[in-house]
Amino acid sequence: MALLEMLLPPACAGCGRYGRLFCEDCQRSLQSLSRGPNHFSAPDAGTVVGDALLLAHTAFAHAGPMRRALQRLKYGGAARLASPLARAAAPALLALAAVTGPATLVPVPVHPARLRQRGYNQAALLAKALATEANLPVADLLVRRRATTRQHGLSRAARLHNLRGAFAIGGGRLVPASVIVVDDILTTSATLEACAVVLRAAGVASVFGFAIAREV
Incomplete structure (x- = not known):
């Protein structure tokens, strides 16, 4: 497979056409959810999503080419997609950073068993690529202490219960x-909230969230 990828041009993860990992036509068709800084500073704006997580922001709707691209990144071994996806989402992250001020990007961790199975953590790849695009620091502060059952189809309350005790701060960080x-x-922001609870308990003063796409 690696040899074929070297010999053949990449196929777009959004439409399948050969030439680029994520073609310009697919990028132009993405449904943007990005907002400027004023969206967050207005009294009734922003998405307040939990006690520990101040707010979360996303770049695009999880639909069409973006849904297919993230599926390829997460389950199809297409680690190289992290870079073009981060490049497309960087303006939305910069809009959030204009509100948060200086902040460190921290990826949601995966369980070691899942990491061995997949070969990488897609959130870590995206965080590192976003850090490069937005000129922000990135740190693997969190570890996943236990595997959890699938979140798909669960309510927010059920997801939070499922994630209780799943995350921890890595030793000596x-x-x-x-x-x-x-x-x-x-989806429901439960994963970001669970991470935020751990980070706040460890002494982080302000925790925000960012995702490439959101279920709409």
């Missing part, structure tokens, strides 16, 4: 004052 937790897809 210094925590920054402000963090933006990065994930690929936001």
Whole structure:
């Protein structure tokens, strides 16, 4: 497979046409959910999603080419997609960073068994690529202590219960004052909230969330 990828041009993850990993036509067709800084500073704006997580923001709707691209990244071994997806989502992250001020990107961790199976953590790849695009620091502060059952189809309350005790701060890691937790897809924000609870308990003053796409 690696040899074929070297010999053949890449196929777009959104439409399948050969030439680019994520073609310009597919990128232009994405449904943007991005907002400017004023969206967050208005009294009734922003998405307040939990006690520990101040707010979360996403770049695109999880639909069409974006849904297919994230599926390829997460389950299809297409690790190289992290870079073009992060590049497309960077303006939305910068809009959030204009509100949060200096913050460190922290990816949602996966369980070691899942990491061995998949070969990489897609959230970590996206966080590192986003850090490059937005000129922000990135740190693997969190670890996943236990595997959890599938979240699909669960309510927000059930997801939070499922994630209780799943995350922890990695040993000996210094925590920054402000963090933006990065994930690929936001559904109910339960995963980001569970991470935020751990980060706040460890001394992080402000925790925000960012995802490439959101279920709408």
